[in-house]
Amino acid sequence: MEHLVAPSLLSANFLRLEEEVQMVNRSRADLFHVDVMDGHFVPNISFGFSIIRQIKSVARKPLDVHLMISKPDDYLEAFRDAGANWLSVHYETCAHLHRSISQIKKLGMKAGAVINPHNNVELLRGILPDLDYVLLMSVNPGFGGQDFIPATYGRIKELALMRDELNPELLIEVDGGVGLHNAALLVESGADVLVAGSAVFQSKDPELAISGMKDLTS
Ligand code: DX5
Ligand code: ZN
Numbered sequence: 001m002e003h004l005v006a007p008s009l010l011s012a013n014f015l016r017l018e019e020e021v022q023m024v025n026r027s028r029a030d031l032f033h034v035d036v037m038d039g040h041f042v043p044n045i046s047f048g049f050s051i052i053r054q055i056k057s058v059a060r061k062p063l064d065v066h067l068m069i070s071k072p073d074d075y076l077e078a079f080r081d082a083g084a085n086w087l088s089v090h091y092e093t094c095a096h097l098h099r100s101i102s103q104i105k106k107l108g109m110k111a112g113a114v115i116n117p118h119n120n121v122e123l124l125r126g127i128l129p130d131l132d133y134v135l136l137m138s139v140n141p142g143f144g145g146q147d148f149i150p151a152t153y154g155r156i157k158e159l160a161l162m163r164d165e166l167n168p169e170l171l172i173e174v175d176g177g178v179g180l181h182n183a184a185l186l187v188e189s190g191a192d193v194l195v196a197g198s199a200v201f202q203s204k205d206p207e208l209a210i211s212g213m214k215d216l217t218s
Helices: 014-026 049-058 072-082 097-106 152-166 183-189 206-214
Strands: 004-007 032-037 063-068 086-090 110-115 133-137 171-175 193-196
Touching: 004 032, 004 206, 014 049, 014 206, 032 049, 049 063, 049 072, 063 072, 063 193, 072 086, 072 097, 086 097, 086 133, 097 110, 133 152, 152 171, 152 183, 183 193, 193 206
Parallel strands: 004 193, 032 063, 063 086, 086 110, 110 133, 133 171, 171 193
Antiparallel strands: none
16 A cells, blocks of 8 residues: 555644645645644644534545543544544543444544554554554654654554454554654555654755655665
8 A cells, every 4th residue: 555644733833834734735644633632632732622623614635533642532523614524533442442442433434543652552452453554653652743753663564464363454543753764664664654743844944755655765
């Protein structure tokens, strides 16, 4: 499968959010990555429903919403109603992950589970057949612009082996510190979706940065 690129709007300029969304619409990006942070699960607060609804009103590509909140189960339907097409919850926040994933699918969204860098991918073995995607954190969640954790390459490879065994349709998404410098190696390791915040929005030419991550030669 051709890999996907998902610019993370966390690094966008919110004073001109519509232009940033239009840039992504024009570009070769495949998805909008939307980071929701609550100040409890992660040490930062981002944005909520009203902003997501406004993004949705202009976006012409699916919204991939990444929940970094303590009680995601209470809000799954509200995120669907705000416009989420893909919805991921952290393994670390769901005591009954199977129930959360089933609920996301029942609401008509693609369902993803996220794990933090310290957690072993083996933790997801039991739920893997039920997932549409796994989001592997390659930084500790909470902020854009952090350094990529190199152990991620090995974690992607391990997860790709589990995918072959349990769920060939599963997509592997990588989030944090992704850019042109590591995109090719990530895809070679088995990643299907590259999330990139600062590598896109801090770039002088964001559309070109997105194209660069689509046209990888390694
Ligand atoms: C971090 C978020 C990321 C963030 C990535 O907690 O989940 O999606 O926006 O930003 P960069 O690409 O700058 O590391
Ligand atoms: Zn994210």
